[in-house]
Amino acid sequence: MNPLYNYLLKLADDSLIMGQRLSEWCGEGPYLEEDIALTNIALDELGQANNFYQYASRLADNGQTEDDLAFLRYEHEYVNAHWTELPNEDYAQTILKVYVFAVYQKLMYQALSNSADEELAAIAQKSLKEVKYHYTHANSWMKIFAQGTEESKTRLVSAVENIWEYTKGLFAKVEGEDDLIALNIVPNVDELYKEFVTITQKDFQDFGLEYPTNSFMQPKSRTGYHTEYFGYILCELQYMQRAYPGCTW
Numbered sequence: 530m531n532p533l534y535n536y537l538l539k540l541a542d543d544s545l546i547m548g549q550r551l552s553e554w555c556g557e558g559p560y561l562e563e564d565i566a567l568t569n570i571a572l573d574e575l576g577q578a579n580n581f582y583q584y585a586s587r588l589a590d591n592g593q594t595e596d597d598l599a600f601l602r603y604e605h606e607y608v609n610a611h612w613t614e615l616p617n618e619d620y621a622q623t624i625l626k627v628y629v630f631a632v633y634q635k636l637m638y639q640a641l642s643n644s645a646d647e648e649l650a651a652i653a654q655k656s657l658k659e660v661k662y663h664y665t666h667a668n669s670w671m672k673i674f675a676q677g678t679e680e681s682k683t684r685l686v687s688a689v690e691n692i693w694e695y696t697k698g699l700f701a702k703v704e705g706e707d708d709l710i711a712l713n714i715v716p717n718v719d720e721l722y723k724e725f726v727t728i729t730q731k732d733f734q735d736f737g738l739e740y741p742t743n744s745f746m747q748p749k750s751r752t753g754y755h756t757e758y759f760g761y762i763l764c765e766l767q768y769m770q771r772a773y774p775g776c777t778w
Contacts, residue, residue, distance in 0.1 A: 532705025533646070534588050535608070536715055538598070539703045539751060540637075541581035542609035545599055546759075547630055548574030549766055553617055566666060570627065573659040580652045600770040604763055605753035610699045612750070614759045615692050621674050621681065622688035628667035629729070633699045634660045636724055640716035649714065668732065675736040686738065693741045697722065698750030 551571035558564025582595035612630065617623045638660055641653035674685040700722040709715040733740045769776060 544578035621684035
């Protein structure tokens with residue numbers, strides 16, 4: 530299998546599942562403006578996923594469309610990070626999820642903007658404009674929760690304690706990725722992770738939050754093994770195409 534195809538699925542699957550998760554807040558946000566803001570972030574993620582799936586389908590040249598890749602694969606064929614699958618829970622955990630994912634994507638797309646693959650670089654450059662907004666928005670909310678009331682800070686601290694161990698999984702590699710690194714097509718995620726730690730440590734200091742000290746990180750992101758939450762996401766995501774094969778509108 531073409532390693533670039535695998536890599537494109539990694540990027541697309543991340544954005545698809547994150548967008549699907551965030552869309553659960555549509556109509557449920559704490560107030561109208563924030564409801565719309567979070568829904569727009571979800572739409573941005575789904576748009577990015579579509580662009581990566583389109584490129585992957587052309588690369589594979591096997592008759593599969595971007596919709597086939599999004600809706601008609603089996604669970605073990607998705608290579609998204611576990612972080613994107615985690616439940617929203619309360620709004621503090623949702624904002625933490627958006628913040629961490631935005632830091633990750635911002636680093637990733639900045640690096641991919643200089644890719645030796647021109648099409649990948651073009652998609653990354655377009656996506657980076659959106660992700661910069663995601664980061665600014667989530668960063669502001671992290672500070673609001675951390676420096677707001679005792680209740681808001683407690684909820685945010687609880688979210689960090691509950692799910693931070695999944696952050697490094699965002700930087701897991703897929704099969705063939707080292708070959709792409711050697712060709713200057715994709716960045717080395719080990720280096721990006723070091724930048725991620727530096728940025729988040731600085732941000733946490735600005736928020737007035739203690740940075741997580743537990744070094745344990747959950748393994749097996751991007752291996753085809755998923756959390757217990759993923760099957761439920763896939764059932765909802767794929768329902769229409771499974772119930773009405775080939776349906777279009």
